Amino acid sequence: MARIELTNLRKQWASAAAVAGVDLAIEDGAFIAVLGPSGCGKSTTLMMLAGIYSPTAGDIVFDGARVNDVEARDRNVGIVFQSYALYPNMSVLENVMFPLRFKKVERSEAERRARETAALVQIAPLLDRRPSQLSGGQQQRVALARALVKRPHLLLLDEPLSNLDASLRLSMRTEIRRIQRELGVTTILVTHDQIEATTMADRIVVMNAGRVEQVGTAKELYERPHTLFVATFVGSPPINLFDARAEAGTLRVHEANLSLSGAAGGAVVLGIRPESLRVESAGTPARVTAAEPMGREVLYTAQGPMGVVRFLEAGAEARHREGDSLLLAFSPQESLLFDKATGQRLEAHVSA
Amino acid sequence: MAADTFATVAGAAAEAGATSSAAAGARPDWPALARRARVKRAAGQSALLAFLLIVSLPIILPYFWMVVISFTARSGGVSTEVLWTTCAVVVPAVMIYIVVHLMAPSPRVRMVAGVLLLMTVGALLASLVGGQLHLANYRFLWRTNIIEEIRSKATAGGQFPSVWIAFRNSLLLAFSQTAIILTVASLAGYYISRFAFRGREAFLQGMLVLHAFPAMTLIIPIFLILHWVGLLDTMAGVILVLATIELPFYVFILKGFFDAVPWDIEMSAMTDGATRRQAFRLVVLPQIKVGLIAVAVFAFIRAWEEYIFVRTLLIENKNWVMSLYLFWVSDDIMGVDYGIVAAVSVFYVVPSLLLYVFCQKYLTQMTIGGIRG
Numbered sequence: 001m002a003r004i005e006l007t008n009l010r011k012q013w014a015s016a017a018a019v020a021g022v023d024l025a026i027e028d029g030a031f032i033a034v035l036g037p038s039g040c041g042k043s044t045t046l047m048m049l050a051g052i053y054s055p056t057a058g059d060i061v062f063d064g065a066r067v068n069d070v071e072a073r074d075r076n077v078g079i080v081f082q083s084y085a086l087y088p089n090m091s092v093l094e095n096v097m098f099p100l101r102f103k104k105v106e107r108s109e110a111e112r113r114a115r116e117t118a119a120l121v122q123i124a125p126l127l128d129r130r131p132s133q134l135s136g137g138q139q140q141r142v143a144l145a146r147a148l149v150k151r152p153h154l155l156l157l158d159e160p161l162s163n164l165d166a167s168l169r170l171s172m173r174t175e176i177r178r179i180q181r182e183l184g185v186t187t188i189l190v191t192h193d194q195i196e197a198t199t200m201a202d203r204i205v206v207m208n209a210g211r212v213e214q215v216g217t218a219k220e221l222y223e224r225p226h227t228l229f230v231a232t233f234v235g236s237p238p239i240n241l242f243d244a245r246a247e248a249g250t251l252r253v254h255e256a257n258l259s260l261s262g263a264a265g266g267a268v269v270l271g272i273r274p275e276s277l278r279v280e281s282a283g284t285p286a287r288v289t290a291a292e293p294m295g296r297e298v299l300y301t302a303q304g305p306m307g308v309v310r311f312l313e314a315g316a317e318a319r320h321r322e323g324d325s326l327l328l329a330f331s332p333q334e335s336l337l338f339d340k341a342t343g344q345r346l347e348a349h350v351s352a
Numbered sequence: 353m354a355a356d357t358f359a360t361v362a363g364a365a366a367e368a369g370a371t372s373s374a375a376a377g378a379r380p381d382w383p384a385l386a387r388r389a390r391v392k393r394a395a396g397q398s399a400l401l402a403f404l405l406i407v408s409l410p411i412i413l414p415y416f417w418m419v420v421i422s423f424t425a426r427s428g429g430v431s432t433e434v435l436w437t438t439c440a441v442v443v444p445a446v447m448i449y450i451v452v453h454l455m456a457p458s459p460r461v462r463m464v465a466g467v468l469l470l471m472t473v474g475a476l477l478a479s480l481v482g483g484q485l486h487l488a489n490y491r492f493l494w495r496t497n498i499i500e501e502i503r504s505k506a507t508a509g510g511q512f513p514s515v516w517i518a519f520r521n522s523l524l525l526a527f528s529q530t531a532i533i534l535t536v537a538s539l540a541g542y543y544i545s546r547f548a549f550r551g552r553e554a555f556l557q558g559m560l561v562l563h564a565f566p567a568m569t570l571i572i573p574i575f576l577i578l579h580w581v582g583l584l585d586t587m588a589g590v591i592l593v594l595a596t597i598e599l600p601f602y603v604f605i606l607k608g609f610f611d612a613v614p615w616d617i618e619m620s621a622m623t624d625g626a627t628r629r630q631a632f633r634l635v636v637l638p639q640i641k642v643g644l645i646a647v648a649v650f651a652f653i654r655a656w657e658e659y660i661f662v663r664t665l666l667i668e669n670k671n672w673v674m675s676l677y678l679f680w681v682s683d684d685i686m687g688v689d690y691g692i693v694a695a696v697s698v699f700y701v702v703p704s705l706l707l708y709v710f711c712q713k714y715l716t717q718m719t720i721g722g723i724r725g
Contacts, residue, residue, distance in 0.1 A: 052619050073625040085616035089638035098634075102625030146624070 002063045002153035002186055003028045004049070009058035011044050018044040020210035021058070026188070031180050033189045033201030037233070041210040042190045046156050049188065051075045062153060073102065075154075078147030078185075082159040084139045086131035092142050093118075093127040099150040117149045120179060137168045144176070148183065155180070155187040161196055173199055194234050206230050228343040231271050231336055237299055240277075240309050242270040243340070251337075251350050256284060256305040261332070262348025267340035270350060274299065276334035277311035279320070283329030283352050291318040304328065394454055401450050415701075422698045423485045425691030434481045441476045445469045489691035492681075493699070498692065499684050513669045515699070518677035522656055524587055525594070525673055529655035530648050532595040533602050537647060538640075540599075541606030542632060546618075556607075559600035567597045571664055578665060585667045593661055598654060602647050609643035610636070645714040653704045674700045 004026040011019040019041040026032050034042045047053040049060060051072030059066050067075060078099075086095050093111070096118055100110035118124045121141040131139055140160060147155060160176070161169045177200050180187050191197050197204045198218035206213045206221060206229070214226040218234075225231040231239050244253040246264040251257070253270055286304030298318045301310050311328060313319065320326060332349040339346055417435055424434045452465040492498050492515050499512045544552065574593055575584070583589030613636055621631035637644070659675040666676065678700055682693045708715070 047619075050619070050623050052622065072619075072622045073627060075623070077623055079620065079623045081616045081620060083614060083616045085614065085620040087617065087621070087635050087638075089635075089641075098621070099624040102630070146620075150625070 004154060004186060004188075005059070005061040006045075006049075007059045007061070009045065009048065009060065010056045011041070011048060011053060012056040017210050019048070019055075022207075022210075022212055024205060024212065024215070026186060029184045029186055030203065031177070031187045031189070031201050032203055032205060033191060033197035034205045034207055035191060035194060035197040035233070036207035037192055040207045042207050043158055045207075046079075046158055046188065046190050049154065050077050050079050050156055076150060076152050077154045077156060078150065078152035079156040080140075080143045080147050080158065080160045082162055084131075084143040084163075086139055086142055086146075088131050090130075091127065092123065092129050092131065092134070095131065095142055096127075096145045096149050099146060103150065114145075114149055117145045120148070120182070121145045121175075136164055137172065140164065140172060144179070148179070148185070151183075152185060155185045157187065157189040159191055160189070161191075162193070169196075176200065194236065198234075206233060208233075224345075225336065226345055228269055228271070228338040228345075231338070231345075235273055237274050237310060237312070239271045239273050239336075240311075242272075242306055244268050244270045246337075246348075253306045258350040258352055260348060260350050262337075262346065264337055264339075264346045264348040268346065269338045269340050271336040271338065272309075272330055272334065274310045274312045276330045277309065277328045278330065279311075279313065279326045280329040281327065283327040286326060286328050288320045288322055288324045288326065290322065291320060293318055302326070302328070397454060398450075401454075405446070405450075418694050418697050418701075421690055422489050422694035423487070424481070425489060425689075425694065426486075434484055437480050438477060441473055441480065445473045489695035490699070492692060492696060499681065502685055502689055502692075512680070513672060513677075515677055515696070517670060518672040518674050521587060521672060522674040525591060525658070525662075526652045526655040528591045529594055529598070530651045532591070533598060533651040534644060534648055536595075536599060537602035537606045538637070538644065540603045541608075542610050542636065544603070545607045545610035556604070559604055562600045563604070568660065570597075571660070574661075575664055584665060585671055587666075587671060590658075590662055590665050593665065594655055594658060597661075598651065602651065605647060606640070606643055609640040613639045642714050645711055649707055649711045649715060652707060656704050 004024075006022050006024040009019055009022040009024075010017065022041075022045060034045065036042045044053060048055050051067070051070060051074075055068060060068055062075070087098065090098065093114060096114040097110050100113065105113070115124065115127070118127055121144050123138060123141045123145060126134060126138055126142070131142065134142065140163075143160075157176070161172055164172060173196065189197070189200060201218075203215060203217060204221055205215050208229045214221060214230045216224075221230055221234045225234065228241075232241070242253045244251050244267075246252075246260055246266060246268050249260050251260040251264075251268070251270065258270075284304050284306060286302035286309060288300055288302050289308075290301040292299045292301075293316060296316065297312050297314050298316075299310060299312055300318075300320060301308065303309075309328065329352060332351040335350045337346045337348045337350065338344065416438075420435045420438060424431075449466060449469055453462055456462055456465070495501075496512060496514045544556065578584040578589045578593070583592070617635055617639070618628075618631050621635045622628065626634065657675065658673070659679070662673050662676055663679070666672065669680075672680070678693075678696050681696050685692060
């Protein structure tokens with residue numbers, strides 16, 4: 001269990017910077033998700049934490065001590081890879097006991113601890129098998145047991161669920177969360193799946209192009225995104241974005257004029273989430289061009305003076321058909337404005 | 353009786369089905385299609401088997417002949433009578449077995465047929481040629497001066513050595529080859545696969561070029577170098593030369609195997625507390641077991657069958673290896689006693705044959721630069 005700090009962490013490859021200055025503090029026992037598209041530097045950051053890559057610049061601090069030069073094998077970090085990286089030549093028990101081989105633990109004690117950890121992740125009946133005889137979900141549990149058996153300071157999960165099928169992913173999510181709470185181990189989950197990040201982690205770090213865009217809870221990221229990138233990346237179906245011009249109290253979007261409150265000027269981007277738009281008796285006119293039932297709700301695509309807009313309505317059945325004309329309204333608090341040049345969010349709102 | 357009736361009824365029904373389908377013009381005639389597919393498959397299989405049989409004859413026949421000669425030839429000449437008699441018995445038996453194999457899918461029938469055929473062949477051979485078999489040609493195994501007995505004088509510098517000296521030298525050469533190549537090629541292959549270093553590309557290309565370059569062209573320089581460093585006519589000299597010439601190829605092969613081992617596994621081992629060396633030994637090496645076995649077998653057999661370099665670099669008869677022993681035997685008594693030459697050849701072939709048989713499982717799993725699925 002450890003408190004982790006990263007200060008101005010950088011990793012420069014020959015051609016480009018994979019990580020371009022990351023500052024982050026993680027409380028002891030916290031569960032953090034690092035969320036970002038592929039190539040944003042999240043896995044590189046993880047590898048630097050594990051000690052496999054050494055940083056080009058910056059510090060990695062475990063419990064107040066700089067560990068940059070400490071070798072991977074001495075960092076006491078447990079890691080679960082996307083591919084699980086089990087050792088195919090060893091049985092499950094040998095796999096789980098492997099990390100204890102290099103510590104001064106007696107064989108009987110090592111086996112006791114391995115069995116205990118196996119019970120925790122519910123693979124006790126599988127201990128004599130080979131990794132090739134296990135299903136994906138079972139391999140995942142073995143990898144987790146192997147990472148946990150040495151009681152790591154820090155548990156790193158590199159896209160651990162992306163190779164599982166949908167229902168297994170759901171159960172492993174709760175399972176991993178349960179185990180993490182039970183052991184109280186500081187955990188960092190790297191993922192590109194926002195559902196995984198929001199459901200499992202206490203706090204989410206959104207990364208893009210080697211930098212941290214925002215750190216916050218799922219609610220903060222969703223309601224008050226700091227940047228256009230965070231607004232686009234978090235939320236499904238994706239946010240509606242409109243290029244707009246702000247001038248003296250009005251916002252011109254395509255053919256529509258909206259009233260603007262707050263400080264904004266020049267080229268901006270207006271963002272409205274599909275679930276913020278409601279069909280009401282007053283609002284922006286729009287004509288439905290497509291209706292897609294998604295189970296509990298229906299996603300509509302409509303054409304209006306602002307351009308193409310998508311909105312959600314609860315209910316399994318579509319209440320509007322293609323060609324229907326309707327009026328769309330949203331509350332000013334739910335409208336997000338971003339500076340087009342910098343991508344930063346502006347303290348301003350619009351209303352129809 | 354009941355079965356007969358059933359068959360008739362079924363046949364009638366099938367016929368009725370055929371006519372009605374023809375009338376309807378839409379439903380395909382499934383039984384006829386199935387029959388056609390079966391006939392086609394059987395024909396294809398027989399054609400393939402016949403082809404394989406024919407092309408393997410020129411390969412199998414000389415070896416077979418060699419074995420036959422070694423057990424039948426008597427001093428003075430060699431007759432082909434036993435060979436043809438044996439072939440006349442064995443070839444029809446193989447044909448019959450193939451026919452049985454094609455006709456009967458059940459493994460029990462196949463096995464019974466196989467056992468019966470084996471027994472028939474055994475009995476026929478025993479009665480037809482059994483009287484002509486003898487072991488006298490293998491007397492070189494326990495007598496040393498056999499060539500002197502036949503020719504009164506051997507040309508190969510005095511007395512002929514015991515075959516076991518040559519056998520021991522061959523084993524020494526083959527085992528040290530295997531050991532050197534396994535050690536160096538696995539370490540070098542791993543390094544080239546995993547580490548970036550200046551000149552890596554050039555190094556890889558250089559190795560391939562070295563392999564493409566006929567080593568034979570180096571034979572005079574190598575002879576001179578060994579002479580100057582005092583390793584001419586020593587086993588150590590030959591071992592070093594052969595290892596040097598063979599290594600690039602095996603390094604390249606093992607590099608391919610290491611490439612196929614995922615990095616994750618190694619990284620995982622290192623975060624689990626292993627040093628790089630421990631990760632290599634405990635986690636990476638076991639992954640390429642198949643490659644290591646294949647390389648070991650090839651290196652062993654390559655050294656076992658080596659002729660040109662040992663012929664050039666080993667001179668005294670205490671340093672003979674099996675290929676040299678065979679060469680001198682045939683050089684001295686070819687035309688006088690084929691039986692002994694054939695017997696020595698059989699003795700020379702057996703170890704590599706055994707090795708192939710036992711390691712065949714691994715060799716067939718090997719694909720260059722890949723790993724089994």
